[in-house]
Amino acid sequence: MATTTLTARYLITDIGSIEFPVITLSSDGTITDISSDPRALANERDTLTAAFFDIHTHGAMGHDVMQSSPAELGEMQRFLATRGVAHYLPTTVTASVDATLSALEALANAIEAEPRDGEAQPVGIHLEGPFLSHAKRGVHPPNDLQPPSITLFDRFQSAARGHIALMTIAPELPGAVGLIAHAHRQGVKLSLGHTNATAADAIAGIGAGANSATHTFNAMRPLDHREPGILGTVLDPRPDHAPLFAELICDGVHVAPPLVRLWLKAKGLDLAILVTDAMSAAGMPDGDYTLGHFAVKVAHGRALLAEDLAAGKETLAGSVLTMDRAVANLQRYTNAPLGDAARLASHNPAAMLGRPELTRLAPGSLANLNRFDAKNNLVATYVRGRAI
Structure with missing residues (x-):
């Protein structure tokens, strides 16, 4: 099954925040894994939250x-x-x-x-x-x-x-x-x-x-x-x-x-x-x-x-x-x-x-997320893993 990843500076969930998140998505739009890796960050200062x-x-x-x-x-x-x-x-x-x-x-x-x-x-x-x-x-x-x-x-x-x-x-x-x-x-x-x-x-x-x-x-x-x-x-x-x-x-x-x-x-x-x-x-x-x-x-x-x-x-x-x-x-x-x-x-x-x-963001959840830039402006939304 094909996978994609999303990265950001922060991920904020219902139970806390993660620095340098790497979110792995399956082709059906669900989250398969959430990890943290500063090396994966590509000059992003964005924050991801639940949609x-x-x-x-x-x-x-x-x-x-x-x-x-x-x-x-x-x-x-x-x-x-x-x-x-x-x-x-x-x-x-x-x-x-x-x-x-x-x-x-x-x-x-x-x-x-x-x-x-x-x-x-x-x-x-x-x-x-x-x-x-x-x-x-x-x-x-x-x-x-x-x-x-x-x-x-x-x-x-x-x-x-x-x-x-x-x-x-x-x-x-x-x-x-x-x-x-x-x-x-x-x-x-x-x-x-x-x-x-x-x-x-x-x-x-x-x-x-x-x-x-x-x-x-x-x-x-x-x-x-x-x-x-x-x-x-x-x-x-x-x-x-x-x-x-x-x-x-x-x-x-x-x-x-x-x-x-x-x-x-x-x-x-x-x-x-x-x-x-x-x-x-x-x-x-x-x-x-x-x-x-x-x-x-x-x-x-x-x-x-x-x-x-x-x-x-x-x-x-x-x-x-x-x-x-x-x-x-x-x-x-x-x-x-x-x-x-x-x-x-x-x-x-x-x-x-x-x-x-x-709105839960965890493995097995739908990848419904919002991306905000460093000034807290909404810059992208992902509905079932697909960017709007």
């Missing part, structure tokens, strides 16, 4: 995962790979029940298809809605929001053929705690979001099985010093509940840099997760786009709901962030080293989902 895993993205390149054909999903997946992403969770937006069922079936087909060269691979579905708070719905259409329902969730999971891996839910809604417990028993991960929850509501959701928070700070009850609410519960550095992962959209638009630093200090390097929450305009010029069935105007790095903008109100409608920029922004805002920033975009989301093998 990224975006667990919250709605689209890119003009395509929305709710209504994309296989060819359009392929175009989106090729774009994601050029931004360092090897795995992702296509993320739904609240829509009619029929539209959601149709989207879930199509996404299940994409997940079950053979991985294609040069493309990020969908490995599960993030169901964002319809079990969300009207008070904190953001751009999710109010007429399509649903009360938490085990029966409806089971219909969704059946349409998805079991591929719903993560679900965002507001824990304060009647029936939410029961649904969280039901989905948790099926192995689905639950994320608290689009929520006006009190601290007690949030803790009840965590007790039922929720293990993450969706885009921290955004679409959440604001912090109050007498009622910490969902946000205080997420950021509590000494919680009286199970550890909670927390997503953040690190684009400088959704969350100000001082609060990015607060979030990272509160969650630490094991529970913080970078996401893009990207919509169809990611990778595209400014203009008019859609998120689900909503019109969105994109200008100067901001995606805003068109109908609210016309009424003089600004409502963020996802982002146009890419994961390589999220990692670069985190380093700039917090002075985090590259390895820590990359961890938040790779190993932590995989750990939250209980899928650490997706």
Whole structure:
């Protein structure tokens, strides 16, 4: 079997770093050996890390995962790979029940298809809605929001053929705690979001099985010093509940840099997760786009709901962030080293989902890696051993 090798100055894995790594790859794109040899270094000052895993993205390149054909999903997946992403969770937006069922079936087909060269691979579905708070719905259409329902969730999971891996839910809604417990028993991960929850509501959701928070700070009850609410519960550095992962959209638009630093200090390097929450305009010029069935105007790095903008109100409608920029922004805002920033975009989301093998770099693992130059710029991505 033919083999190739990759070398660099450093390799950063989920358990440590290796100087002067020599990574041997087989022709099927798996790692067969990792060793260290300073003699193999060819004037490189690069660092290799695990490729990224975006667990919250709605689209890119003009395509929305709710209504994309296989060819359009392929175009989106090729774009994601050029931004360092090897795995992702296509993320739904609240829509009619029929539209959601149709989207879930199509996404299940994409997940079950053979991985294609040069493309990020969908490995599960993030169901964002319809079990969300009207008070904190953001751009999710109010007429399509649903009360938490085990029966409806089971219909969704059946349409998805079991591929719903993560679900965002507001824990304060009647029936939410029961649904969280039901989905948790099926192995689905639950994320608290689009929520006006009190601290007690949030803790009840965590007790039922929720293990993450969706885009921290955004679409959440604001912090109050007498009622910490969902946000205080997420950021509590000494919680009286199970550890909670927390997503953040690190684009400088959704969350100000001082609060990015607060979030990272509160969650630490094991529970913080970078996401893009990207919509169809990611990778595209400014203009008019859609998120689900909503019109969105994109200008100067901001995606805003068109109908609210016309009424003089600004409502963020996802982002146009890419994961390589999220990692670069985190380093700039917090002075985090590259390895820590990359961890938040790779190993932590995989750990939250209980899928650490997706980003592990060891013999037998897929060779999904990112290469950064001496200035920490992403310069190459290897998906299943092939350079993008």
